[in-house]
Amino acid sequence: MNxxxxxIIALLLSPVAVAATPIEQRMADYNPDGNLTFDAKRxxxxxxxxxxxxxKQRDCNTCHGKDLTQAGKHVKTGKVIEPMAYSANKxxxxxxxxxxxxxxxxCKWTYGRECTTQEKGDLLKYLSQY
Amino acid sequence: MMKKxxxxxxxxxxxxxxxxxxxxxxESFFDWLFSLEPRNEIKPMHNELYNEECSxxxxxxxxxxxxxxxxxxxxxxxxxxDHFGDNAELDDETRIELLTALIADxxxxxxxxxxxxxxxxxxxxxxxxxxxxxxxxKRKHHDIPEDLIAGNEKVKSLSYCDACHQKADEGIYDDDTxxxxxxxxxxx
Numbered sequence: 286m287n288x289x290x291x292x293i294i295a296l297l298l299s300p301v302a303v304a305a306t307p308i309e310q311r312m313a314d315y316n317p318d319g320n321l322t323f324d325a326k327r328x329x330x331x332x333x334x335x336x337x338x339x340x341k342q343r344d345c346n347t348c349h350g351k352d353l354t355q356a357g358k359h360v361k362t363g364k365v366i367e368p369m370a371y372s373a374n375k376x377x378x379x380x381x382x383x384x385x386x387x388x389x390x391x392c393k394w395t396y397g398r399e400c401t402t403q404e405k406g407d408l409l410k411y412l413s414q415y
Numbered sequence: 416m417m418k419k420x421x422x423x424x425x426x427x428x429x430x431x432x433x434x435x436x437x438x439x440x441x442e443s444f445f446d447w448l449f450s451l452e453p454r455n456e457i458k459p460m461h462n463e464l465y466n467e468e469c470s471x472x473x474x475x476x477x478x479x480x481x482x483x484x485x486x487x488x489x490x491x492x493x494x495x496x497d498h499f500g501d502n503a504e505l506d507d508e509t510r511i512e513l514l515t516a517l518i519a520d521x522x523x524x525x526x527x528x529x530x531x532x533x534x535x536x537x538x539x540x541x542x543x544x545x546x547x548x549x550x551x552x553k554r555k556h557h558d559i560p561e562d563l564i565a566g567n568e569k570v571k572s573l574s575y576c577d578a579c580h581q582k583a584d585e586g587i588y589d590d591d592t593x594x595x596x597x598x599x600x601x602x603x
Contacts, residue, residue, distance in 0.1 A: 390502040
């Protein structure tokens, strides 16, 4: 193969290799040096981790619902929360600012503390495969 | 010669138009005095960031539903962290921008009728955190039977303005625009 052909092939392939989905981009945002490994199983366990507050159990499903491909409902206001599963909602995870905001709020509400970078990555990995 | 006058007149009219448009957001006394817009209700919220941020979770209550002091209390960082049991933390930049917009149109600065009534019903240093704790709002909802609100699965509480007030998002709260789910129009 001559150089030109190789170059054209490389050119054709490059967008495929570079174009990451929004959720993959967010995982990369939480792993800029590439030294963390995110795990969907760990993310799943964390998603279901329960905490008792004022006599009521809360976990992520309290508002997001059991089936993450379906819309959830805010436990208090009843406001519809669009599906979390990446397969059902490609609009999710497009803005890092929004992802950061909700991780901060919801980790504190659900677990009573902020999540670590590792945990956020694990949760994203879980949702990306759901 | 005639043409020149017409051109001048047109320029003057455009100038006036631009001026009044520029004042629409931050209205002076004279704008209010000469405006033909009805001021019977509550000023609608035009701040896009506010509507976007707040309606993630609830109806974006208009600034003119609470006095400045109430908004200041609600938008303290610690208060947002426990926002009626939910965490509604905002980054400082967003928080200040929203608070500034709220203060500008808060009930004590509003020329709108219902905002004025809200303020008139509050004591001098009263700054409730909940709109439903305002005497005027309480009085207005006083004779609606409980089973239409708390006992109504589709309403649950007076806090959900837009459950019954069909034009709540436009700041319109008159009786004619009320439809109570499962009950229908509200008539006295």
